[in-house]
Amino acid sequence: MRSLDELLHRAEDLYRDLRFSAVREWKARTGGLAVGYLPVYVPRELLHAQGVLPVGVMGAGDDLEIIRGDAFYQSYICHLPRSTIELGLNGALDCLDGMLFPATCDVIRNLSGMWMMQFPGKYVHYLDVPQDFSPEVGGAFYRHELEQISEALTARGARPLTTAALRASIALYNDNRALVEGLYTLRMAEPWRVPTGELYLLLRAGAVLPVEEHSAMLRDYTALVTATTERRPMDQARVLLCGSFCEQPPLGLIKTLERAGCYIVDDDFVQVHRWIRGHVRSNGDDPLQDLVLAYLHQGIQSPIRYIDEAKKGQDLVDRVETSGAEGVIFCAPSFCDPALLDQPMAVAAIERAGVPWTAFKYSENTGQFQVIREQAGTFADSIKLWSE
Numbered sequence: 001m002r003s004l005d006e007l008l009h010r011a012e013d014l015y016r017d018l019r020f021s022a023v024r025e026w027k028a029r030t031g032g033l034a035v036g037y038l039p040v041y042v043p044r045e046l047l048h049a050q051g052v053l054p055v056g057v058m059g060a061g062d063d064l065e066i067i068r069g070d071a072f073y074q075s076y077i078c079h080l081p082r083s084t085i086e087l088g089l090n091g092a093l094d095c096l097d098g099m100l101f102p103a104t105c106d107v108i109r110n111l112s113g114m115w116m117m118q119f120p121g122k123y124v125h126y127l128d129v130p131q132d133f134s135p136e137v138g139g140a141f142y143r144h145e146l147e148q149i150s151e152a153l154t155a156r157g158a159r160p161l162t163t164a165a166l167r168a169s170i171a172l173y174n175d176n177r178a179l180v181e182g183l184y185t186l187r188m189a190e191p192w193r194v195p196t197g198e199l200y201l202l203l204r205a206g207a208v209l210p211v212e213e214h215s216a217m218l219r220d221y222t223a224l225v226t227a228t229t230e231r232r233p234m235d236q237a238r239v240l241l242c243g244s245f246c247e248q249p250p251l252g253l254i255k256t257l258e259r260a261g262c263y264i265v266d267d268d269f270v271q272v273h274r275w276i277r278g279h280v281r282s283n284g285d286d287p288l289q290d291l292v293l294a295y296l297h298q299g300i301q302s303p304i305r306y307i308d309e310a311k312k313g314q315d316l317v318d319r320v321e322t323s324g325a326e327g328v329i330f331c332a333p334s335f336c337d338p339a340l341l342d343q344p345m346a347v348a349a350i351e352r353a354g355v356p357w358t359a360f361k362y363s364e365n366t367g368q369f370q371v372i373r374e375q376a377g378t379f380a381d382s383i384k385l386w387s388e
């Protein structure tokens, strides 16, 4: 087993590698197709079952100068699509045979159209997801979407989908979900053992590594941090970070929050790993339908999913209780419609529950953290000094 330092270096190298070398190596080794996906969720099991590597494209963080990407979007749009276009135009994504654009917002919808025009030889699918959660309506619609993706992948050279392969892939991703969930649970109990700056790198590694390799990495990390005696609790405030489900904050921002006195005990980062709560149950003869039902009935609550207005914010209150958070930090990307339009209702719910909160916005290439550090530090101190 690697040492903790080696494992974290590997994860950070993967995170910073904007040429997607791990994907290129996988393709050279296996000859398989690699298909990218934008946040937040795609059914990776389906791709895996057909021998396709799902690759999370999460923007370029603060490591890439945007030269051409800005020309595609007006100024009052989030940063993620600019860096994604930039990565496409500079050749970083030429290792991908296609892209899936899940329906999160109009920005992603427009990006899928731009992709079709800019990269006409590549497979592009706008994954329209149901907002009706009955199997007869939303389920039938979603199943049709999945069947379309599967057929398109086969037409481009992927293995045809089989029941046995899909069942095996679901089992692998169930294992992966359980490992991620295990780390989230460990962090809630002992946040000093699992710093969020490290957990985040592991989540990002899972965006580019094959699931088997990612699960091995999670297992090793869990064993190493469970065994270590060098990490000790500090007097930090426990906070839940909410709103960073699509465009991701720079790593420096996460570390800044931790250094400012916050233990992040729950968050919305890289949600593809936790979008389905628990295992996809797959004992029957129709694992594709199992995937559909998991999407309908086990999806987490999110601003990009229909939630009855009367229930908006309740899930956040429940998460505060489960995680033992002492406060909530609303940390959303600038100009993110889904996150920011939901925020007032979420704030109202946690105010009713008497939970302290603060809010700021970021962009994936935010480079100055001093103001955020002061705000988060003051918030953490106020929790420690004045919360009941």
Ligand code: SF4
Residues within 6 Å of the ligand: 078, 079, 080, 081, 104, 105, 106, 107, 108, 246, 247, 333, 335, 336, 337, 338, 339
């Ligand atoms: S950050 Fe928000 S607005 Fe931007 S693409 Fe993602 S969901 Fe859409």
